[in-house]
Amino acid sequence: MALPVETFFLHPDAQGTLQQQIQQMIAQGILTGRFGTGEKLPSTRSLARHLGISRITVTIAYTELLANDYLTSKGRSGYYVSENAPAPPQFSPAADTPDAVDWTRAIGQRFSGGVTPVKPQNWGKYRYPFIYGQADPTLFDHANWRLCALQALGQRDFTTLTTDYYDQDDPKLIEFIARHSLPRRGISARPEQILITLGAQNALWLTAQVLLTQRRRAALEDPCYPALRDILTQSRCHVSPVQVDHEGLIPDAIPDDTDVIFTTPSHQCPTTATMPMQRRRALLERARALDALIVEDDYEFEMSFLKSPSPSLKSLDQDGRVIYVGSFSKSLFPGLRLGYLVGSEPFIREARALRASVLRHPPGHIQRTAAYFLSLGHYDALVRRMSNALHGRRTVMEDAIKANDLQIAGRGAYGGSSFWMQAPDHVRTEDLAVRLRAKSVLIEPGAPFFNGNAPPQNYYRLAYSSIPSTQIAAGIAHIAQEIHDMG
Missing domain, CATH: 3.40.640.10 (Type I PLP-dependent aspartate aminotransferase-like (Major domain))
Known part of the structure; x- marks a missing residue:
């Protein structure tokens, strides 16, 4: 039985090259049991036309799957799911039943519950990501x-x-x-x-x-x-x-x-x-x-x-x-x-x-x-490139902060990649961060950095390692406007 070409599609959020995505799509179909042993795959021409990609891309993907025993080739007849392909599991998933273990009693030492700041995994999709410690793809070699x-x-x-x-x-x-x-x-x-x-x-x-x-x-x-x-x-x-x-x-x-x-x-x-x-x-x-x-x-x-x-x-x-x-x-x-x-x-x-x-x-x-x-020597060249870029961004950010009357609480004397900021006393920066996120601005609230049960609520960190210079001034203006609106 031939597999209909309509069952194949590329997920818009998939990672990797087109060739890798096709391999993964077919391998998952086999491993989950959707594609059975002996079933015929669409021809490279028809699958390429259906997906809107090059036929050579599909051919290379099929060849890799052939080498890994997921597929087999039968002369001019085409490609089939191999007899030697990994077999899907022969059991049904167990029902999700409650544990009989009292984990509050069984756990001897707890490691969760800290207040370490959490950064959104999709931070790169935000227009003004003033977040610390992430790699800038435009600078990396x-x-x-x-x-x-x-x-x-x-x-x-x-x-x-x-x-x-x-x-x-x-x-x-x-x-x-x-x-x-x-x-x-x-x-x-x-x-x-x-x-x-x-x-x-x-x-x-x-x-x-x-x-x-x-x-x-x-x-x-x-x-x-x-x-x-x-x-x-x-x-x-x-x-x-x-x-x-x-x-x-x-x-x-x-x-x-x-x-x-x-x-x-x-x-x-x-x-x-x-x-x-x-x-x-x-x-x-x-x-x-x-x-x-x-x-x-x-x-x-x-x-x-x-x-x-x-x-x-x-x-x-x-x-x-x-x-x-x-x-x-x-x-x-x-x-x-x-x-x-x-x-x-x-x-x-x-x-x-x-x-x-x-x-x-x-x-x-x-x-x-x-x-x-x-x-x-690639590392030294990268550090020089990053230092020059960060120096330029720092200058732009200092000018923007000054122009918008925001208060810097701490700045490194030798460089770095962030400013430690202080908002007015009545501003809770956790709330400020939520409001700014709706405008595609990311900041880091400062409370998690302090010790004790009653940390100051009006500090925040602005990093310039992950945001291009062209976006800094507009992002700072959004921050200043939100702080004004919270006043």
């Missing part, structure tokens, strides 16, 4: 990343692609970080002192698990990176929020019984304050007096387009008490999920063992692709 990925898939790198490193990492990536990334921050480290992580957040989790217990105390910036607050809460340690000012974390406000200090000195999250050299030295002295460790999250140091970045805390550390967290999420793209930890060898040894027990190591192919992209 797709072509060279693709070439590096193909190179990493080659025969020469077969071992890197397929080997279980257990607790080790790609030596090429480690070498680049040690010889290129860290020296830019004034840091010298041996391979034994570097660990690749699944982004900065994974690095912070590993650090908290290794260093903190229920009897130890962590000092946390206020406002702060919300995901870090969730990590510390889950570790069940004592947490002391420490207020920040226009220069970042205040050393003298750190409690005397603190064991670990978490800080973002290059661009304080979320206020973007840059910690000056004098305060960096004061923070190191305070940690030394407390015999405490410092965890330095040095995110966005590459985006210091206004001035050269200040030396990292790790580079000023003479005691080995600073643990350094780096990431490629902001400078490459967040979906890459590659970061790294740098610290004394005893600490890295424990973090490495913990990582191995949870996820072994980040995928070898991803590590090798990143290593090629970095070592071939």
Whole structure:
């Protein structure tokens, strides 16, 4: 029996090339049992005409399915569902019945319920996306990343692609970080002192698990990176929020019984304050007096387009008490999920063992692709292009903010990719965000960044990493108008 061509259609929201969409459409039909063994598919000519695409595209898709045993070819008769195609499941889905388990009692420790900001998955469809941390497709070097990925898939790198490193990492990536990334921050480290992580957040989790217990105390910036607050809460340690000012974390406000200090000195999250050299030295002295460790999250140091970045805390550390967290999420793209930890060898040894027990190591192919992209100079070129673009957008946004009489609460002295904003006291930015979304404007309400049960409600963050310069002024005008209307 021949399958009618009318049963085939391309979904308007489907991902991938046309060839891939056709393969997926037919494979799903077979796997779900809609297309039975021996049934004849439409000819390449008729399917191409029906879908309005090239016949060669359909032919290539059929050929791939033929190679994977989904289809079989019978001379000039055409293509049929293969006898060897994967068989659909021979059972009916079970009815959705209530669990007999009392999960409120069965769950021993809860990890949900945090207030980490949530970004819409379809943020790119908004006209004015002032959201932080997303990759701008107009700036990213797709072509060279693709070439590096193909190179990493080659025969020469077969071992890197397929080997279980257990607790080790790609030596090429480690070498680049040690010889290129860290020296830019004034840091010298041996391979034994570097660990690749699944982004900065994974690095912070590993650090908290290794260093903190229920009897130890962590000092946390206020406002702060919300995901870090969730990590510390889950570790069940004592947490002391420490207020920040226009220069970042205040050393003298750190409690005397603190064991670990978490800080973002290059661009304080979320206020973007840059910690000056004098305060960096004061923070190191305070940690030394407390015999405490410092965890330095040095995110966005590459985006210091206004001035050269200040030396990292790790580079000023003479005691080995600073643990350094780096990431490629902001400078490459967040979906890459590659970061790294740098610290004394005893600490890295424990973090490495913990990582191995949870996820072994980040995928070898991803590590090798990143290593090629970095070592071939594409990364430096990308950072320069991004810095120039962000510098231009920052200037446009500052002018627009000034023209619309909006109030900046914090701006980085060295660059970055966002402004920390303060609305009038009567404006609740959660409500402001809802009103703006209806006008295709995305902002980030500030309440989730603060500690405590009664956070300020009138702060918000505006990022310029994902919005073109041509859209900034109009977007800022919409924000100013909504704030005026709420007054």
